[in-house]
Every structure is written in C-alpha cells, then in structure tokens.
Amino acid sequence: MDFIxxxxxxxIPKYKQIVHSVEKALLDHTLRKGxxxxxxxxxxxxxxxxxxxxxxxxxxxxxRGIVQSVVGKGYFIKSENVNIKQRVFLLxxxxxxxxxDLYNSFLNNLDKNIEVDxxxxxxxxxxxxxxxxxxxxxYSSYIIMPANMKNTDKVIDNLPEDKVIILDQFHPELFKxxxxxxNFERDIYNALTKExxxxxxxxxxxxxxxEFKQPLGLxxxxxxxxxxFGIANEVIATMxxxxxxxxxxxxxxxxxxxxxxxxxxxxxxxLLIENIGIxxxxxxxxxxxxxxxxxxxxTDFKYMGKQLAKMLGIKEKRKIENPSKIILRNSI
Amino acid sequence: MDFIxxxxxxxIPKYKQIVHSVEKALLDHTLRKGxxxxxxxxxxxxxxxxxxxxxxxxxxxxxRGIVQSVVGKGYFIKSENVNIKQRVFLLxxxxxxxxxDLYNSFLNNLDKNIEVDxxxxxxxxxxxxxxxxxxxxxYSSYIIMPANMKNTDKVIDNLPEDKVIILDQFHPELFKxxxxxxNFERDIYNALTKExxxxxxxxxxxxxxxEFKQPLGLxxxxxxxxxxFGIANEVIATMxxxxxxxxxxxxxxxxxxxxxxxxxxxxxxxLLIENIGIxxxxxxxxxxxxxxxxxxxxTDFKYMGKQLAKMLGIKEKRKIENPSKIILRNSI
DNA sequence: TCTAATTTGTGCGTATGTATG
DNA sequence: GCATACATACGCACAAATTAG
Numbered sequence: 001m002d003f004i005x006x007x008x009x010x011x012i013p014k015y016k017q018i019v020h021s022v023e024k025a026l027l028d029h030t031l032r033k034g035x036x037x038x039x040x041x042x043x044x045x046x047x048x049x050x051x052x053x054x055x056x057x058x059x060x061x062x063x064r065g066i067v068q069s070v071v072g073k074g075y076f077i078k079s080e081n082v083n084i085k086q087r088v089f090l091l092x093x094x095x096x097x098x099x100x101d102l103y104n105s106f107l108n109n110l111d112k113n114i115e116v117d118x119x120x121x122x123x124x125x126x127x128x129x130x131x132x133x134x135x136x137x138x139y140s141s142y143i144i145m146p147a148n149m150k151n152t153d154k155v156i157d158n159l160p161e162d163k164v165i166i167l168d169q170f171h172p173e174l175f176k177x178x179x180x181x182x183n184f185e186r187d188i189y190n191a192l193t194k195e196x197x198x199x200x201x202x203x204x205x206x207x208x209x210x211e212f213k214q215p216l217g218l219x220x221x222x223x224x225x226x227x228x229f230g231i232a233n234e235v236i237a238t239m240x241x242x243x244x245x246x247x248x249x250x251x252x253x254x255x256x257x258x259x260x261x262x263x264x265x266x267x268x269x270x271l272l273i274e275n276i277g278i279x280x281x282x283x284x285x286x287x288x289x290x291x292x293x294x295x296x297x298x299t300d301f302k303y304m305g306k307q308l309a310k311m312l313g314i315k316e317k318r319k320i321e322n323p324s325k326i327i328l329r330n331s332i
Numbered sequence: 333m334d335f336i337x338x339x340x341x342x343x344i345p346k347y348k349q350i351v352h353s354v355e356k357a358l359l360d361h362t363l364r365k366g367x368x369x370x371x372x373x374x375x376x377x378x379x380x381x382x383x384x385x386x387x388x389x390x391x392x393x394x395x396r397g398i399v400q401s402v403v404g405k406g407y408f409i410k411s412e413n414v415n416i417k418q419r420v421f422l423l424x425x426x427x428x429x430x431x432x433d434l435y436n437s438f439l440n441n442l443d444k445n446i447e448v449d450x451x452x453x454x455x456x457x458x459x460x461x462x463x464x465x466x467x468x469x470x471y472s473s474y475i476i477m478p479a480n481m482k483n484t485d486k487v488i489d490n491l492p493e494d495k496v497i498i499l500d501q502f503h504p505e506l507f508k509x510x511x512x513x514x515n516f517e518r519d520i521y522n523a524l525t526k527e528x529x530x531x532x533x534x535x536x537x538x539x540x541x542x543e544f545k546q547p548l549g550l551x552x553x554x555x556x557x558x559x560x561f562g563i564a565n566e567v568i569a570t571m572x573x574x575x576x577x578x579x580x581x582x583x584x585x586x587x588x589x590x591x592x593x594x595x596x597x598x599x600x601x602x603l604l605i606e607n608i609g610i611x612x613x614x615x616x617x618x619x620x621x622x623x624x625x626x627x628x629x630x631t632d633f634k635y636m637g638k639q640l641a642k643m644l645g646i647k648e649k650r651k652i653e654n655p656s657k658i659i660l661r662n663s664i
Numbered sequence: 665t666c667t668a669a670t671t672t673g674t675g676c677g678t679a680t681g682t683a684t685g
Numbered sequence: 686g687c688a689t690a691c692a693t694a695c696g697c698a699c700a701a702a703t704t705a706g
Binding site for chain 2: 033078100122255262
C-alpha cells in the first residue's frame with residue numbers, strides 16, 4: 001500500500017517520483033492489472049505533497065495508458081506495460097487502400113515506445129463526437145481527419161489545442177490547430193493546368209464526384225480550371241448507368257468508377273488517348289500498370305505519414321501543405 | 333437466487349455490478365419474465381452493500397423497463413428484453429487493401445449498437461500480447477487474426493473461451509475456439525488443380541513467397557500440387573533482382589511483386605499466356621482490369637465479414653472454412 | 665428520502681526556480 | 686540585468702459520481 005515515496009530536496013520532481021514509484025511497483029508486480037491505486041487524498045496526506053502534484057503524476061500515467069480513472073471510485077491499473085511513453089489517438093474517415101501508405105509510413109517513422117490507436121468515423125457525426133469525447137484525456141496527441149464534415153470544430157475544441165493535429169482536409173473553423181493537409185483546389189488546378197494541352201484535345205471533361213466522401217476543393221479546382229481554359233465539362237456522381245462517348249476525358253477519384261470506365265471503353269473498342277482520356281485521383285500501387293499506366297493526380301501519402309510522425313515531437317503550431325503531383329502515364 | 337455478485341475495489345461501481353448481474357441472469361435465462369428479484373435487504377445482507385446502492389441499481393433497471401416494483405411485494409421482471417451494448421475487439425495483423433472489404437462487410441452486417449475497436453499487431457508478438465492483455469475484460473467479443481505467429485495460444489488462452497473468434501488463419505493449438513478461416517493448403521491446391529492443363533503449358537511454376545507474412549499452408553499446397561502433377565517449380569522471396577524467362581508461370585500473393593513481373597515482362601516484349609503466366613493471390617478491385625485481367629485465387633472477404641458478424645450472436649463453437657475460388661482471367 | 669463522506673475532475677490564483685534571449 | 690516563458694508545486698473551491706448509514 002505504501003509503495004509511493006516522495007523525497008524532498010532531490011533533483012527529481014515530486015510528480016515524477018510518484019510516477020516512478022508506480023512504474024517500480026508494476027515492474028516487481030506489487031501492482032497488477034486491475035489493482036486500485038491509493039486515492040489522491042491519501043497520497044497527499046501520507047507524503048505531504050499538494051493534491052495537484054499527485055494529479056499531475058496520475059495524469060501522466062493515464063495518458064500513457066497505464067492507469068484509468070473512474071469518478072467516485074479511484075484510479076486503476078489498466079496496463080502493466082511501463083515502456084509506453086506516449087499514446088496517439090488517430091481518427092480516420094474510413095478504411096481504404098490509400099490509408100495503407102499513410103498509416104504504415106507514419107508508424108515506420110515513429111519511436112518504438114509510442115502506441116497508436118486507430119479509429120474510423122465513417123463520415124458519421126455522432127460516431128465522430130462519441131469517439132472524441134470518449135478519448136478525451138486518454139492520449140498525448142489527437143490526429144483527426146475531419147474529412148468533409150461540418151461543425152467538427154464544436155467537438156474538437158474540447159481537446160487541448162496543442163495536442164491536436166488536423167489531417168488531410170483543412171477547414172477554416174479549425175485554423176487554430178496544427179494541420180497537415182492537401183490543398184485540393186490548388187493541387188487539382190495546377191495539375192490540370194500543367195497538362196492543359198493534352199486535355200484540350202478532348203471534346204468534354206467529365207468529373208465523377210461524390211459529395212458525400214470527397215472534398216469540395218476538388219470540385220472547385222476542377223470548375224475553376226474548366227472555366228479559365230474554356231473547357232466543356234460535366235460533373236456526375238457515378239458511371240453506373242452512363243454511356244461513354246468518343247473523345248471524352250474523365251477525372252475519377254474512385255476505383256470502382258475507374259473500372260466501369262475501362263470496361264465501357266473496351267465494349268466500344270475505344271482506345272486510351274485516341275478515344276478516351278482518364279485521370280485518376282489518388283495513386284495506388286496497381287495504377288502504374290493498369291492499361292499500360294493510368295495518369296494520376298495524388299498527394300504523397302508516404303511523405304504525409306513521415307511529416308505526421310515528425311509533428312508529434314514539435315510544439316509550435318504549423319500548417320503544412322502536403323505536396324501533390326501529377327504522374328503522367330499513357331492515359332491522356 | 334445468488335446470481336448477484338458485487339466485488340470490492342474494482343473499477344465498476346457496485347450498483348452497475350448489480351445491474352450487470354441481472355442482465356447476465358436474463359441473458360442465460362436464470363431469470364425470466366415474472367420472476368421476483370431478491371429483496372433489497374437480502375441483497376444488502378449477502379453482498380454487504382448499502383441499501384441505496386441496491387436501490388440505485390433497481391432504479392436503473394426500472395427506467396430501462398426491465399423490472400417493475402410492487403409496493404409491499406418486491407421487484408419483478410417485466411421484460412427480458414435487455415439490449416446491452418456490445419463492444420468488439422478486432423485484432424488484425426496489418427492494414428492493407430484486403431482488409432477494406434472484410435472490415436466494411438463486417439460493419440455493414442452488424443447491429444448499429446455494436447461498437448468495434450480495431451487494432452493491428454504487425455506480426456510483433458510483444459504488441460500482440462500487450463493489446464490482448466490490456467483489452468481483457470473490456471469487450472464482449474475478441475476477434476483475433478493470429479496470422480502466422482507462433483505461440484499465440486499462450487496469450488489467447490487468458491481470454492474467456494466463448495468470447496474468442498479466430499480469424500483467417502487457423503492453428504491446431506487454437507482448436508478450442510470458434511474460427512472462421514481459410515484452408516490455404518486445400519484452396520490453393522484445388523484452384524491450381526482445376527487449371528492444371530493451362531499450367532502444364534509452362535516450363536516452370538514460380539511461387540513468390542514471404543515466410544514472414546504469408547501462411548505456410550500456401551507453400552504446402554503449392555508444393556503438393558507441383559509434386560503430384562510433376563511440375564517443375566521454384567520458390568523465391570522476391571522478384572526484385574531476378575530475371576524473367578520465357579514460358580514461366582508465376583504465383584504472386586503480393587502486389588509489389590506483381591508489378592515487378594509485369595514490368596519485366598514488358599521490357600522483354602513478352603506477352604501474357606504466350607510467354608508468361610500470372611496468378612495473383614487475393615482479389616482486389618483493379619486486378620479485374622490490369623493487363624486485361626489477372627487470374628486470381630482468393631477467398632471471399634465480403635462473405636467472411638458477413639459470417640463474422642453472424643458469429644457474434646451465436647454461442648456454440650464453430651469452425652467455418654471460408655469459401656475460396658479461382659477467378660479465371662486472361663493471364664494463364 | 666435525506667445527509668454525509670469519499671473520490672475524481674476542473675478552474676483559478678499564486679509562487680518559485682530555470683532556461684532563453 | 687531584465688523580461689519572458691515554462692515547468693513545478695501549492696492552495697482553495699466547487700461539481701459530479703459513488704457509497705454508506
């Protein structure tokens with residue numbers, strides 16, 4: 001019961017001494033998973049320290065996932081692993097192929113003693129809120145992909161400002177947080193402008209855009225490009241029940257529709273470049289070889305993951321636009 | 333009568349423990365509609381808790397419509413309809429493209445009130461152990477992908493037997509648990525046997541196999557097939573620094589090596605079927621259109637997710653082999 | 665039902681030593 | 686030497702949950 005010792009006048013801060021006491025007790029199994037720690041007040045009385053000092057110590061243990069607190073009951077050992085120094089809350093929109101590169105490069109650039117818990121909100125505001133509220137106070141960093149959802153600031157503002165990193169899509173309401181994001185509007189506009197000569201050869205530029213999952217910036221950038229260069233265009237939601245016509249060029253962020261286009265193309269014996277142009281949004285492995293290579297516009301997910309890992313150790317707030325490029329292959 | 337248990341010094345409030353006891357008794361039909369609950373005083377005496385604590389518990393049950401009180405008589409079960417929210421622990425090996433179909437179909441076939449937490453062990457035994465130990469007691473089901481790791485039973489055996497579901501790879505040490513798995517050896521053997529005529533046309537059958545991530549069953553099935561049908565074969569770890577030769581057929585579970593093969597093929601102006609054959613393991617979206625379609629051997633991940641969702645509600649232990657098939661396209 | 669005790673959680677104010685520029 | 690920021694530490698008050706009698 002009295003495994004906590006705090007000494008005066010040594011160079012180790014008192015709250016660290018309390019943390020070390022608990023760590024030591026875990027290592028020699030005096031404390032085990034599920035055990036209750038002495039209450040804050042009893043530690044304060046026995047060791048004549050301030051309540052806040054004990055709280056500071058317990059908070060560090062909580063953020064590291066070692067203890068868990070229950071109001072009205074006390075603090076309990078949640079994990080006996082004292083090696084974890086930081087825990088990261090990572091909230092993605094959905095699990096898909098693009099996440100693979102991002103997540104893996106994030107992990108590979110992270111220290112071994114940092115633990116990452118991954119969650120998905122599936123574009124559902126209730127799930128989004130619940131996950132964030134449940135995680136409050138339990139992590140040392142909160143990396144959040146708000147995607148294209150509205151009013152996420154109402155929830156995120158409940159987290160400590162300096163522990164939040166906004167990922168992928170940036171919203172003006174979230175200006176106060178560190179962010180690593182894509183400038184969708186500019187990226188798509190620049191990429192298309194770079195290849196305007198090729199695009200001009202087609203009769204019509206068709207963008208397959210789903211408002212539900214895709215960022216509005218993509219649409220804006222596309223529209224701006226078309227207007228500025230006087231290119232006939234159309235925005236549709238899906239290729240499912242649509243005919244394909246000669247000399248159309250498609251911008252496709254979604255792989256299912258990419259497949260549909262290529263199938264319809266083959267049905268009509270159309271050829272890439274000669275009859276149909278395709279630009280795919282988001283690079284994934286196989287696009288390099290599909291139909292001899294599909295031109296893609298994509299941000300660098302590996303770089304994004306690396307930057308994200310770097311940001312964890314840094315205190316100043318930053319806004320980082322992740323680089324994007326067009327990879328030209330034989331499809332336009 | 334003594335289905336109510338209250339423990340001191342654990343992180344669940346005593347009144348919640350009483351609620352949980354009643355819920356549990358209703359689920360296994362120890363309690364039924366119309367049954368009388370033990371009196372407040374008898375619960376107080378047997379479990380040495382305060383009267384108010386019992387009252388608090390009964391009040392919650394009353395508000396939820398599960399019990400009703402009759403003055404002077406006692407508390408009675410009004411409805412057996414307890415919908416306790418379930419939490420599912422889902423432990424994957426790594427985040428990759430195949431998980432997308434599996435995870436999404438699992439979620440789509442799940443009740444709305446079930447919460448799923450997803451974790452990744454990255455084939456690291458320490459991470460595997462820590463995640464399972466820390467999750468102990470916090471979930472109503474534990475879905476675990478042991479992948480090809482050894483000695484996972486030592487850890488998994490600490491979980492309640494009837495709450496564990498083993499996913500994807502089955503190990504003899506884990507025979508006592510419910511499992512939804514691929515019979516890799518048989519699946520690959522059957523799929524190859526079905527197309528033995530096509531395969532016989534090639535000079536050599538090459539399997540690109542990584543011991544670290546891929547199940548041993550794949551190798552066994554491949555070897556058995558080759559031996560039985562007298563097919564010259566070779567097993568290599570990667571295509572990275574390997575030349576491609578005329579009339580070789582490749583079995584490739586990994587997309588990076590798939591791309592390497594196709595690139596090397598094109599460098600030599602080889603054609604699919606005529607010079608080189610390719611079978612890819614695990615179906616993903618774009619394989620339908622890569623090089624006019626790549627033949628794949630794959631389990632049905634959507635079906636696996638659906639089965640998994642069904643299994644959550646079922647008590648009996650089951651072993652389910654997930655169906656697998658060969659999708660023949662113009663690559664062998 | 666009421667009162668009281670214990671526990672965590674949060675906010676505010678204050679003070680001190682140290683590092684930085 | 687001075688101003689500032691930051692980490693550490695203390696004290697107090699009040700809210701909310703838990704539990705006892």
